[in-house]
Amino acid sequence: MGRTIVPIGPYHPLQEEPEFFKLTVEGETVVQIEVQVGYNHRGIEKLSEMKTFDQSTFAVERICGICSTSHPFAYTQAVEDIFPVEVPMRAKFIRVIIAETERIHSHLLWLGLAGHFLGYNTVFMWAWKLREEILDVMEILSGNRNNYAMFKPGGIRRDIKPEDIPGVLKKIDSIIPTLEMLKKAVMDDPVLHARTKNIGILKKEDAINFCAVGPTARASGVKRDVRKDSPYAAYDQFPWEMITCEAGDVFDKLVVRVLETFESIKMVKYCLNKLPDGPIDLNFKDIPPGEGIGHIEAPRGECFHYVRSDGTNRPARHKVRAPTFMNLPTYKATIIGQTISDATIILAGIDPCYCCTERMGVLDTKGNRIYSGADLLLLSQQKTENIRKQMGVK
Amino acid sequence: MIYIFVCYGFLLSAMMGLIASWVDRKLTARIQYRVGPPFFQPWFDLIKLSGKELLIPTTALRQVFLTAPVFGLASVILASTILWLNDLHASQSFVGDLIVVVYLLMIPSICIMIGGFASGNPLAGLGSSREMKLILSYELPFILAVLVPVIKSGYSLRLNDILAFQMQHGVMITSLSGFLAFLVCVLCIQAKLGLVPFDMPEAETEIVGGPLIEYSGICLAIFKLMKYMLLFVLPFFVIILFWGGWRLTGVHLWLGLLKYIIFILLVVVIRNTNPRVRVDQAMRFFWGTLTGLSSIAVLLAWIGK
Numbered sequence: 001m002g003r004t005i006v007p008i009g010p011y012h013p014l015q016e017e018p019e020f021f022k023l024t025v026e027g028e029t030v031v032q033i034e035v036q037v038g039y040n041h042r043g044i045e046k047l048s049e050m051k052t053f054d055q056s057t058f059a060v061e062r063i064c065g066i067c068s069t070s071h072p073f074a075y076t077q078a079v080e081d082i083f084p085v086e087v088p089m090r091a092k093f094i095r096v097i098i099a100e101t102e103r104i105h106s107h108l109l110w111l112g113l114a115g116h117f118l119g120y121n122t123v124f125m126w127a128w129k130l131r132e133e134i135l136d137v138m139e140i141l142s143g144n145r146n147n148y149a150m151f152k153p154g155g156i157r158r159d160i161k162p163e164d165i166p167g168v169l170k171k172i173d174s175i176i177p178t179l180e181m182l183k184k185a186v187m188d189d190p191v192l193h194a195r196t197k198n199i200g201i202l203k204k205e206d207a208i209n210f211c212a213v214g215p216t217a218r219a220s221g222v223k224r225d226v227r228k229d230s231p232y233a234a235y236d237q238f239p240w241e242m243i244t245c246e247a248g249d250v251f252d253k254l255v256v257r258v259l260e261t262f263e264s265i266k267m268v269k270y271c272l273n274k275l276p277d278g279p280i281d282l283n284f285k286d287i288p289p290g291e292g293i294g295h296i297e298a299p300r301g302e303c304f305h306y307v308r309s310d311g312t313n314r315p316a317r318h319k320v321r322a323p324t325f326m327n328l329p330t331y332k333a334t335i336i337g338q339t340i341s342d343a344t345i346i347l348a349g350i351d352p353c354y355c356c357t358e359r360m361g362v363l364d365t366k367g368n369r370i371y372s373g374a375d376l377l378l379l380s381q382q383k384t385e386n387i388r389k390q391m392g393v394k
Numbered sequence: 395m396i397y398i399f400v401c402y403g404f405l406l407s408a409m410m411g412l413i414a415s416w417v418d419r420k421l422t423a424r425i426q427y428r429v430g431p432p433f434f435q436p437w438f439d440l441i442k443l444s445g446k447e448l449l450i451p452t453t454a455l456r457q458v459f460l461t462a463p464v465f466g467l468a469s470v471i472l473a474s475t476i477l478w479l480n481d482l483h484a485s486q487s488f489v490g491d492l493i494v495v496v497y498l499l500m501i502p503s504i505c506i507m508i509g510g511f512a513s514g515n516p517l518a519g520l521g522s523s524r525e526m527k528l529i530l531s532y533e534l535p536f537i538l539a540v541l542v543p544v545i546k547s548g549y550s551l552r553l554n555d556i557l558a559f560q561m562q563h564g565v566m567i568t569s570l571s572g573f574l575a576f577l578v579c580v581l582c583i584q585a586k587l588g589l590v591p592f593d594m595p596e597a598e599t600e601i602v603g604g605p606l607i608e609y610s611g612i613c614l615a616i617f618k619l620m621k622y623m624l625l626f627v628l629p630f631f632v633i634i635l636f637w638g639g640w641r642l643t644g645v646h647l648w649l650g651l652l653k654y655i656i657f658i659l660l661v662v663v664i665r666n667t668n669p670r671v672r673v674d675q676a677m678r679f680f681w682g683t684l685t686g687l688s689s690i691a692v693l694l695a696w697i698g699k
Contacts, residue, residue: 004516006601014599028520028673117599119590119670125426191591191668194675340520341672344600 003031006340010039014117014344019354021347028339033331041358048318053079053153053287056315060305061147063320064356066109069102070298071320071356072151074305077232077294079153082287082309090278091155092234097271098142098150099233099296100264105134106299107257107264110351111186114254117348118195126182133175140164140171155281165272172265179265183258196251200334200346203248210330213323214301215256216350220248226297233296238270250349257351287313298323300351322356398482403475407630411622412436414658418625421662436622440615448611453514462512463609463616466505470620473498474627477634480553481642487554495553495631496540502620503529503586506595509617510605521604524673525595528585531680532592536582538688542566542575543635545695557639565638571694576636578688580657583628584664585676587621591668592676629657 009020018039024032044063048056060071073095080087087095108131115123135145141160142148150156186192202212207220217224225242227235243259245252289311295304301323310316327350335346371379415436423430450456473495479487503525510522543566544551547559566572585592596604609617633640633653640650671679 004519006516006520013602115669119593119597119599120668121422121590122426122666123669125428129427189669191671194671195669339672339674341594341597341600341670 002026008344008347014347015352015354017354019352023335023340023343025340028341030335030338030340030343033335033343035328035331037328037354037358039358040355042355045318045320049315052313053309053315056318057151057153058149060318060320061149061151063322064353065146066106066353067102067298067300067303067356068147069098069151070296070303071305071322073099073233074294074296074298074303075307075318076151076153077296078292078305078307079287079294079309079315081292081294082290082307085154085282085284087155087233087282088279089234089276090159091280093237093271093275094156094160094280095151096234097160097268097275098138098148098156100267100271101134101138101141102148103264103299104261104268105131105138106351107261108134110257110299110348111182111254114250114345114348115186117345118192120192123182123186126178130175130178130182133171137168137171140168152281153287154284155279157281159280160272160275165275169269169272172269176265179261183262186258187255193251195342196254196345197249198247199250199342200338200349201247201249202330202334204246206330206333207248210333211326212301212330212350213326214297214299214351215253215260216301216327216330218242218244219252219256221246224302226295226302230295232294234271238267238274240267250345253349253351287311300324300353301327320356322353324350324353324357328352328357395486398478399471399475402478402482404471406478407471407474407623407626408619410654411619411624411626412440414625414654415622417655417658418662418665421659422666425662425666440619443615443618444612446611448613449608451513451515451608454608455512455514458512459509459608460613462505462509463613463620466502466509467616467620467623469498469501469505470623470627474623474630477553477627477630480557480634481640484554487552490551491553492540492544492551492556496537499586499624499628499631500529500533502624503588505620506588506605506617509609509613510595510607513605513608515608517601518605518607521595521597521601521607524597524601525605527673527677528592528595531677532582532585532684535578535680535684535688536586538685538692539575539578539582540635542571542688542691542695545692546572553634556635560638566636569695570699571691572636574687574691574694576632578684578691579632579636580660580664581684582680583632584661585680586628587624587661589661589665591664591671593670594673594676597670625658625661626654629654629661633657 004025006023006025007020008014008023010018020036022034023030044059048059051059057072057075060075061068063071108127112124112127112131115121115127138148139145141164142150142158150158202216202220204221207217207222212220212222213224221244223242223244228242240263243256243263245256287309289309291306291308293304293306295302303323304321306319307315308317330350331347335343338346416431416433419435420430450459476491476495507522507525510518510525543556546566547556550556560566567576588596596606606614606617630640637653640653
């Protein structure tokens, strides 16, 4: 059978970001996939190295528009890790509140988009309508609907006023019935089952081999969640459940996200009710030389930041690894052999965020790519070899 | 005859179709917590589109690409003329007009398919092949369902006879076989209109509009107008077959309108409570469940139920 190349991207209504999937198809079956990112490289790591430690928090907040808190969260933890300091408990709770509220909005956003990709625009609009309430909550808590600017190394920037809390709790409670209804509508719909069950299965061993993170891994039965594995902030202060499913298909990814939304609502409510008193900021001035890592569970999976300080007021090196970077290669396991109709929802199934993933792109002056994937691998192996030689390791 | 062709077949049907498409868009918007377009939006869309530049891709077969929408629209107008003829000049209707209408209503889908293939775009080609599979799947149950009123009215292939039969013996939809066939027809029409759950030929988020991807300007406007008119002509056809038609006198005018509105509501509700299915699932559904249902309906009609 003849092979055709179906391009998805760089501009395609499927995804809001520029990225390119070259699907080689036989009839309607995908036999090969090639992913190209790099259309939206913004040099944030370099930018961050030119800013002070405080300013970098704002820079990394702009890495992702949807999970905009996860990057400052990981970054501040990395900075605090340089000279281990303990953040005040109130700040930890407020960090959890912000991060979990963001998870609710991010999962609702994904649920809506997944509906849209499947042609189910009613779910799209309903989920986004619910998300609107969460954005209002965010506005009450932080003053911003997106890019909350709540984090700073050593604590948080703004306190939550006690008089705001009842209103926020009421607003969160008000969305629960609609969310329950949406959950039922999504999880019991037979046509939706037909479209998402047994589609794009990521087997458990594949999920482990590809180092999948976040809901993508948890849907395949891999119990992997930074919040449980190495608790940070206040996640060890209260009980909560890690949601896992077994099958690893698109439906299970959906179920994991929907159930996590409910879990996050519980966490936010607990934290708001039990918010401890005390300072919210350590107010430290100087950051000694050293290096630190911070990793947190973003809505899409583990978000990892590495910061090295040389004693000045700027990070000497700042490295970011967004969760999509780890989830992207799972396409190799999930998409081959599926049809194009399913390919789109499988591509969307990992809740990808390509702009966050783009850390590097090497182009010549005419815009052509100089390095291919194989070249980069070779380069990386050579570098490792050099480091080994320098350190005298065999 | 020309008068009916222009005034009823084209202008009235087009107007009804445009209004129906507004109802569809507005209702959809309200279901989805949106505001929705103003009443004249479909008119504005068409006027604006026809003023836009017409681009013909270099890979396209120029003549096929340009004439496909015209043929599609012409066949819809012709079908609607034949349907109106039953109301206005029943004496001029002819034996076998049912078959002609079924044929004519298949041509718009085929035109979309041919236009898509002619554009030379791989995504359009993909959409066209899906359209082809979809036509193959829904035509069988649709024709079987259409057979039910034919059998019940004493093997008449003339729409007017079917209407006359319903005048005397009550509408088809009240009998068991008629009701089953009506249900099958509703779902087939959803596919013929290319609406969710059977909109995979156009599937915007998968293949970016499929066959229509390369169309612009007046050609796209004609395709849009054709789709709007189908939104009137197809329900009209089914109402004639199963629901006693739509006479333009006295209380029957309003009753007919009510039937039509119920039909459109049904289409909109199905459209908004389902995700898009895959083409193989659609095929299984049409050839399995619906063909089974319509065969049962035909059998029931044959034994007189």
